[in-house]
Amino acid sequence: MRVAILGPYPLDTERLGGVEVAIVYVQRELLKLEEVELQIVTCKEELAAPRVVEEGRLRVIYLPRGRLGRLTWHRREVRAILRALGPFEPDIVHAHGSGLYAGAALAGPYPAVITVHGIISQEAKLATGWGNRLRGFLDAQYERMVIRRARHLMLITPYVEQVFAGIFAGRSYLVENACDERFFALQREPVPGRILFAGPVIPRKGVLPLLRALRLVRERVPEAHLHIAGPTGGRPDYYQACVAYVREQGLDEAATFLGQLTQEQLLTEYARCAVFTLPSFQETAPMVIEQAMAAGVPSVATRAGGVPWMLEDGLTGLTLPVPGSSEGDPEALAAALARLLQDGESAERMGRRAKEVARARFWPESVARRTLEVYRQVLEAEGR
Numbered sequence: 001m002r003v004a005i006l007g008p009y010p011l012d013t014e015r016l017g018g019v020e021v022a023i024v025y026v027q028r029e030l031l032k033l034e035e036v037e038l039q040i041v042t043c044k045e046e047l048a049a050p051r052v053v054e055e056g057r058l059r060v061i062y063l064p065r066g067r068l069g070r071l072t073w074h075r076r077e078v079r080a081i082l083r084a085l086g087p088f089e090p091d092i093v094h095a096h097g098s099g100l101y102a103g104a105a106l107a108g109p110y111p112a113v114i115t116v117h118g119i120i121s122q123e124a125k126l127a128t129g130w131g132n133r134l135r136g137f138l139d140a141q142y143e144r145m146v147i148r149r150a151r152h153l154m155l156i157t158p159y160v161e162q163v164f165a166g167i168f169a170g171r172s173y174l175v176e177n178a179c180d181e182r183f184f185a186l187q188r189e190p191v192p193g194r195i196l197f198a199g200p201v202i203p204r205k206g207v208l209p210l211l212r213a214l215r216l217v218r219e220r221v222p223e224a225h226l227h228i229a230g231p232t233g234g235r236p237d238y239y240q241a242c243v244a245y246v247r248e249q250g251l252d253e254a255a256t257f258l259g260q261l262t263q264e265q266l267l268t269e270y271a272r273c274a275v276f277t278l279p280s281f282q283e284t285a286p287m288v289i290e291q292a293m294a295a296g297v298p299s300v301a302t303r304a305g306g307v308p309w310m311l312e313d314g315l316t317g318l319t320l321p322v323p324g325s326s327e328g329d330p331e332a333l334a335a336a337l338a339r340l341l342q343d344g345e346s347a348e349r350m351g352r353r354a355k356e357v358a359r360a361r362f363w364p365e366s367v368a369r370r371t372l373e374v375y376r377q378v379l380e381a382e383g384r
Helices: 019-030 075-085 102-107 122-125 130-151 157-162 207-220 236-248 263-272 287-295 330-343 344-362 363-380
Strands: 002-006 039-046 051-055 060-062 090-097 112-115 154-157 171-175 194-197 225-229 255-259 275-278 298-300 317-320
Touching: 002 019, 002 102, 019 039, 019 090, 019 363, 039 075, 039 154, 051 090, 075 090, 075 102, 090 102, 102 112, 102 130, 122 130, 154 157, 154 263, 154 363, 171 255, 171 317, 171 363, 194 207, 194 287, 207 225, 207 236, 207 330, 236 255, 263 287, 275 287, 275 330, 287 298, 287 344, 298 330, 317 330, 330 344
Parallel strands: 002 039, 002 090, 039 060, 090 112, 112 154, 154 171, 194 225, 194 275, 225 255, 275 298, 298 317
Antiparallel strands: 051 060
16 A cells, blocks of 8 residues: 655654654554555755655655745645655555645545644634734634545544534544654653653743742742753744743752753653643643653643543543633642652552553554554545
């Protein structure tokens, strides 16, 4: 079976973020299946010319991406993607995301299935500034058009189907994201008091409310300290506000911004943390929660989007209501973090249970085989 995957794909597969993680994890497993021939097509703003990389049975085509593509419904990029797919003649196209890549998959003559990751219309509601709001509005309109036209959706969480219930009329298939086997094999050596956050430093992730919570946690757990692992360039103004708060509150030695890490570095962070946290205002099915569960780390997270389908409150972690304002709820977050930092027995029990659940749901080989099964179902439904 010739499978074309369209979606964000990194130039460096050890330095991953966002949807890239999900694609890299599952493609590694798909390549282990002899019946699958795989080609990935991705677009990069930093490229001036196309680039092709071949690694064994994997062929990755990197295409340039313009910054103003949303103003033309990505017509240039869609044409370039379809030209790249032509010689490969895929049996099926699997698009990741509900933007450009989904649009390209639906514009071609091939059977297509779409995996929605971040739900643009929901994230756009949190945008600030007229420029971000305009971009969010245009992207949400494109997403709506894509979902209306889609015949097959691969769901990483039932939350996706819930959001699109009024506009999607096709067939859906539940296939949660795969998690790298290295997280399951991790040997835990938690440092007392260490809290880990992994993700971009942007308002949607609730980093500033987390820093406010850290100050409160340290009143109960003086050794509490926070490692923030993720890129800081997406919203420089927000990152600077976080840094300023750390300085104003004298938290310089309690909060460390690590920047974007390699997978090996991230594994070390999961091994050394006592608690993982994700106080987001909006999520779909965050990979970092999967990673924490697979590593056996208890999590404290808001019940944003699909998180309640991942974490069971009191059993695999602690979950909190999504705050009604951008200020968050530092007091509730601090109380939950302090509870797990102070009650090592409960934290360890939740971590063990989280690992068991993760192995049953996110084991990469199982996810890859389920993905292949969905490909067959799509082809059968399309008469191929």
